Amino acid sequence: MPKKYQTPLLDELEKGPFPSFVTEIKKAAEKSDMAADELGQLEKSYRDRRGYGKHGGIVGVRGYGSGVIGRYSSLPEEFPNVANFHTVRINSTSAFFYTSKFLNEMCDIWDKYGSGLTNMHGSTGDLVLLGTNTENLETIFAEFSSRGWDLGGSGSALRTPSCCVGPARCEWANIDTLAINYAITQEWQDEMHRPAFPYKFKFKTAGCAVDCIASIARADCSIIGTWKGNIAVDQKEVANYEKGGMNIQEEIVNMCPSKCMSYNGKELSIKDADCVRCMHCIAKMTKALKATGEKGATILIGAKAPFVIGATLSWVIVPFIKMEPPYDEFKDLIRKMWEFWDEFGKNRERIGELIIRKGMREFLEYLGLDPVPQHVKEPRRDPFFFWSEADLAK
Amino acid sequence: MEKAEVAKKIYELVEKSTGKKKLKSSDIQKTVSAEAGVTRDEVKDALRDLVDEGKLIYTYFGGSFVEIPPKQ
Amino acid sequence: MALPQRKTDIGPPHYKDFLPPVIQKNYGNWKYHEELSGGLMVHVSNTGEKIWTVRVASPRLLSTVTIRDYAAMADKYCGGYVRFTTRNNVEFLVSDEKNIEPLQKELTSKKYMMGGIGDRISNIVHTQGWVHCHSAASDASGLVKALMDEFADYFTTKTTPAKVRMAVACCVNMCGAVHCSDIAVVAIHRKVPKIDDDKVKNMCEIPSTIAACPTGAISPDPAKKSVKIKEDKCMYCGNCFTVCPPMEIHDPEYDGVAIVVGGKVGNLRSNPKFSKLAIPYIKNNPPRWPEVTKAVKGILDAYIADAKKHERVGEWIERIGWEKFFKVTGLPFTFQHIDDFTIARETFRTAATFKW
Missing domain, CATH: 3.30.70.20 (Alpha-Beta Plaits)
Structure with a gap:
């Protein structure tokens, strides 16, 4: 029987109509020592008004540098069962469609080898399994991958791409977001699992400018469906x-x-x-x-949260591109962007920050794209601009 | 150059930096391809084998690095 | 017991294997949809076929017990098909109209909350908080629970002028869309990190620690083989702590939350916008943060009372002006509200037009 903690503060969060995460932890804590200690540690956080998590380090599955995040308690003596509380990211399906069969299998594996706690889903869109020990990682990976499921991205890598519900259940989709999302994910498995970027890179694909996947705010590369007709x-x-x-x-x-x-x-x-x-x-x-008419996407680059230079929204790089299989033009464009980032990016510098540091001109020239008014809200207002030798010769 | 030789160069580079500077995968690709006169893909390929064999591992300290696994 | 054979780089399974047959048949051929209630909508295809969606709130942090229950209900009413939304709601995909009512009945009897569709408050996207994050300045799940309890009616039945999208981030790293939400809570530190020089020496890379600082407040301390912080430049973001853990940033006495408003991600009517600061600090008061729910309710009530139909919070504020926003909400305007970071001068009022 897992240890039972008194949780007077967390119990307050079981009241009220909205489903309670405390109740979820308690359900898992009936069977799992790890979930039980997680509950105990969380109660202490509520008492002390601070977290007790640590992260980073060297855990993972053999061959990969992604998909597992080492997490630890900073109070391992008090809560030994969460001394390790590693997170496993499972690459979700396009637009988060599941079958009951898979969900039950996933729960079987996770009850056996983990805390029984999950996030459906993490902020980036992974199916997140919360809390396991180092020695279970290979087993968990074998159980999932043998059933056709792989790990998602973490660290300085391509992160698990995600998309809106798109043509599966929406009349506004201008592009096949699920197919694009799947194609991107399959194309760049190596980039996802063996971190070789300066920092993280996220793709999000939205079928239209309603942007239900928040691509413009949360993806280094935002793919937003649009049209040219009436x-x-x-x-x-x-x-x-x-x-x-x-x-x-x-x-x-x-x-x-x-x-x-x-x-x-x-x-x-x-x-x-x-x-x-x-x-x-x-x-x-x-x-x-x-x-109606011709359908395609606008490609925008650069959104990220505030670190280090302040939050950015993605900005237009390619106003219109056809997005049809095998997406060669799109893929070539992305590879070229990554090359630029690889060549000039510093450690922990997102691609958007690099473009701001180097200037749009260098980036656009590297990609071989001409400047168009769609790239900007307005032209520059200062008189300080560069002339290359080639510009002067024109 | 043989893959094994590229792998040896990668390992030596990582060994040499241990304790001084953490290397990213791209640092290794750039340095070894320049020094050994092989393509980035060849370095990547050899690095992948080293990681598959467990001779090197990926670590995460606010960014992803390639390191020699700690002695148990 | 022998392990099953692991496979690498296979990626996720193909999504087609997880789509209900009616979706497979009408993929890309949907004509329109109708919102039938707060928690029910129907999509109709050009062929006339329909799929009903029953949307249910989840706390995102889910036990396998609850996921199995979702699966069981999906089996019973939806041919085994269920999906999740980007805002952590669960969607039961019903192909057979006569299954809707029994499903709703079962959901109600089990106290699941249906809603979140249309011009309402949908589920609050949020981060890990004290559940396990290393840099959390507050909890996220607890704040979400307290807020959603307060606004439950706006999830299930009551409507708002336009949709209201909320977010909670447990630190300024913002692993949620706090920076572009109608109303969002972001936890903040307010004290300079305490440096443990001995540990910094052993655990941290000095150059990356220095580079992590957005304001250039960190410099090397060669004598100690550590770093030092110019205190008057530090904005307590904690980015250095993420790169170098012996730069302790937590301070329970001073940590708390800020409230930001007026952001959006959609392009409808007006361009996507960042959220802007409304309340710079509210003390952490777990387990239910009553001061935070009260403050958010104050902003929400002002918005509902004054916004035009379809106007998002940010569009409403832009129409009335920020000076009026502070007036109608009664929120004090402080030095913290005036930007002094990277885009400060873009935010100064360069016109003689404003309201009293």
Whole structure:
């Protein structure tokens, strides 16, 4: 029987309507010594108002430098069963679809070799198994990989790519996010499992500018589906929205950022050449409006959290690229970007930080891309710009 | 150059830096390919074997490095 | 017992093997969807076929016991198919309309919370916190639980002017989308790290420790083979601690949380935005952080009272102006609100137009 801790503070977090993580830990703690000590240590954190985790080091599975994060308690004497509390990242499926069969198998393995605690999912999108010992790592890897599942990324490597639900269950997807996500993951297994980058690199693929996967905020490379044709309007459905209580002038026309729409009480017209494809009207009138014509993606680079120079959102590098198998143009572009990063990047420098340090010009020239107005919000305002010999000769 | 020789050079480089500077995989690829006159891919390949055999391991200290495993 | 044969570099299994048959058949052929309630939507394909989604909140930190329960319900009502969302909700994918009600009944009887669809508060994305993170300045799961209990009605039934996306990060490393959320809580340290010189000497690489500092506050201390910190330059971010653990940053007396508002990731109507500082510090008060839930509720109530339909928190604030935001929320404006980091001058008011 695992040890039972008194947890008066955590017990307070079992009250209320929202499902409780404390209840989850307690469920696992009925069977697992590790989960029991995790509960005890967490109660102490609540008492002392500080964490007791440590991370880093040398644990992993043979041949890989990714997928396992060494985590330890800083109080191993008090909580010996979480002295090791390693995290295993399992590469999730595209758009997080699962079968009950897999989930049950996963639980069987994890009850046997781990704490019974998981994250569905981690921030990057891995299926995260929380808490196991060093000696179980090879077994866990063998159990999962023999069933067709591999480890995700960690460290200075390609991190597990993720995508929105896309064409699997969304009418707005301009690109096949699941297929792209799968192709990226399979193409760069080595980059994921044997860290050779200056720092982490994340891909996120969104089917449209609604960006349900938060690619523009959270991925070094954001792939956002878009289109070049018109928005097809079904006027009958427009009328139905109005009948249903929608104020089309207020809610749709006035909120269009490019002011490319008008409504005369009967017909909604769109000046497509002025549309910036923000998705507001389509999202609010999904039965009436549909993107048509050539579909592809905008590639943006550089989003990351605040370290070290402040948070960044991804910015446009390629305004439009076709995203169809085998995605050769896209893959070549990415390889070229990684080459640039490998050549000039410092340890722990994300690709976006490097581009800011070196300047967009160097990056674009390295990729062989011409400057276009779509790259910027506005041109520079300072008079301090470079002229190369080649520029002067023009 | 034979793969075994490349592997030997990689191992020596890591050994030499131990305790001085942690090396990243790309540091090793750059240095060994330049010194031995082989391609980066050849270095990568030999490095992969060394890690598969357990002679070298990946470590993580705020970034991923390649090191000699600690003596048990 | 012999281990099964391990395989390397196989990647994840193909997603097609995990899609319900109706999705496989109508992949890329969806026509529209309708939100039927806070926790139920239906997607309709061009062929007329439908799939219903019942969305349920999860605490993200899940035991195998609960995952097995999800699997059992998926077997019973969904042909074994279930998915998770990027905001840690669980989605039961129902192909047969008559299974919806029994599934909802079972979920209700087991006290699962259905909701999060449409113009509501969806689940709060968050980080590891005191569960195991090394640099946490607060817990994440506990803050999420306290906040979502407070706003449960806005998850299940009540609506907001537009969707409201919240996040909690347990330190400024922000392993969650705190920097682009409508309302987010980010835990902060407020004291300069304490350096253990002997350990730094043995455990840390001096150049990478120095490079980790965003403000250039760290310099070598050759005499001690360690580093020193110029205290007036340190912003307590803890990045040095991540690279070099003997630079202890935790201080339970002074650690706490800040609240940021007005961020978004979608491009709808207005461009993606960063969250900006609303409240620089609230003391950690576990287990339920009542001061934090009260502060978030204050901001949310002001937004609901004043925003136009479809306006996200950031769009509402931009329309009324930040000076008005501080007025209507009654939040004090402090020196901490004025940026003095890398983009400071971009944020100064270079116009004579503002509200009293």
